[in-house]
Amino acid sequence: MRYDTSQLSERLAADYVLGTMPRRARSRFERVVARDATLAARVAAWAERLKPLDNDTEEQMPPARVWRAIERQIGFAHIPAGPRPWFGGVTLWRGFGAAALAACAVAAVCVVVKPPALTKLAADLADKTGLAGWSVAAPPHAGDVGLSLMDLGISTRERPRWLRAALLLTSEGKMAITLEPPAPPR
Amino acid sequence: MPDQLSPLTELVRRTAAGDKSAFAALYQATAAKLFGVALRISGRREIAEEVLQEAFVAIWGRAKDYDPVRGSVMTWLVTIVRHCAIDQLRHQQSRPEGHSVPEELLSNFIAIGRTDMGVEMRALQRCLDELDPQPRQAVLLAYLYGLTRDEIAARLAVPVGTVKSSLWRSLERLQRCLDS
Numbered sequence: 016m017r018y019d020t021s022q023l024s025e026r027l028a029a030d031y032v033l034g035t036m037p038r039r040a041r042s043r044f045e046r047v048v049a050r051d052a053t054l055a056a057r058v059a060a061w062a063e064r065l066k067p068l069d070n071d072t073e074e075q076m077p078p079a080r081v082w083r084a085i086e087r088q089i090g091f092a093h094i095p096a097g098p099r100p101w102f103g104g105v106t107l108w109r110g111f112g113a114a115a116l117a118a119c120a121v122a123a124v125c126v127v128v129k130p131p132a133l134t135k136l137a138a139d140l141a142d143k144t145g146l147a148g149w150s151v152a153a154p155p156h157a158g159d160v161g162l163s164l165m166d167l168g169i170s171t172r173e174r175p176r177w178l179r180a181a182l183l184l185t186s187e188g189k190m191a192i193t194l195e196p197p198a199p200p201r
Numbered sequence: 202m203p204d205q206l207s208p209l210t211e212l213v214r215r216t217a218a219g220d221k222s223a224f225a226a227l228y229q230a231t232a233a234k235l236f237g238v239a240l241r242i243s244g245r246r247e248i249a250e251e252v253l254q255e256a257f258v259a260i261w262g263r264a265k266d267y268d269p270v271r272g273s274v275m276t277w278l279v280t281i282v283r284h285c286a287i288d289q290l291r292h293q294q295s296r297p298e299g300h301s302v303p304e305e306l307l308s309n310f311i312a313i314g315r316t317d318m319g320v321e322m323r324a325l326q327r328c329l330d331e332l333d334p335q336p337r338q339a340v341l342l343a344y345l346y347g348l349t350r351d352e353i354a355a356r357l358a359v360p361v362g363t364v365k366s367s368l369w370r371s372l373e374r375l376q377r378c379l380d381s
Contacts, residue, residue: 026369068341069279085257
C-alpha cells in the first residue's frame, strides 16, 4: 500500500490523537506539527471528531493537593523564597466542614506581619481530610485588595453555595481572612 | 471563529503571558473534566492525580503553543491529559492491578439505539456502528483506555499487524462517515 503525503499525514494525525503513537515518535511529531499548519489542522480535526467519546466520562473535581502540587512545581507556590516562611501562622488547617461553618458566624481570623519583599499574600484553608479546601491570595500592597479565592477539590454538588470569604489587607500590612455563613434563607 | 475568543481561549492566552490567576481559573474551569479523563485511563486515583499535575505543568509551559485556529481549548487540553495518562501507563509497563476495562462503558458505545446522546455523539455513534465489532472495539480501547496496539492485539487475540491496519481502516471509515 502506498501513501501520498496527505494520506500519510492524515494517518499520523489520527494515530497521534488516538494515542497509539509511541512516545518518542509523538515528541518528534509534535515538533513538526508546531511548524506545519496543515498538519496541525488535521490533528485538531481528529481531536474534534473523537471528542464525543469523552462525553460519557464522569467529571470529578480532583483533591486540593493536586493544585497545590502544580503551584509548587511551577514555582509560584505559597512558600516564598527566603530565610523564614512568613505565613506560618496564616496557614489554617482548621476543620471546617459544611456543618461546622454553618454553625459559626465568623470562622477564622488570622493576622500576620508582612515582610518587605513579598510578591503575594496567600494562605491555604483546608478541612481535616485535606480533600476539600480553598486557596486565597492577594497582592501584598496595603489597603483594600481584590480577593482571589479558589475552591479546590470540591465538586460542584458538594460545594457550599452559601460560603462567603473575605480577605483583607490592612494598612499595617496585616492579612485577615474571614469566613462567614450566608444571610439566612428567606 | 478566531475572532471570537471563548472564555477558555482568553484564559490560555493570558496563561501564555504568565498570568497566574488566569492559569488558576483555567484549572478551576477544566480540572473536573480532565481529572475524569485521567481517571478513566489510569484507573487509579493517585496515578490520575499525578497525571493531572504533570499535564497542567505541561500546559503552563506550552500555553504559548496553543493557537485557537487549530481547534478548541478543551480538545487541546484533553489531548495533553490523555497523552500524559498513556505515558504513565506505559512507564509502569503494566496496567495497575484492578484496572480492567469496564465492559459496561465500552458496550455503551456499541449499543445501537442509545437515546441519551448529544448531536455530536449521535453522529459519531452512527459511524461507529458502521464498523465491524472488532475494529470498533480496537478504536474504543485505544481512545478510551489508552491501550497500546500490542495490548489491543492480545486482548482481541489477533496479530499486532492486523491491529495496526484495522485501526487505520476504521479511522478512515470514521472520517469519511463523519465528514460526509
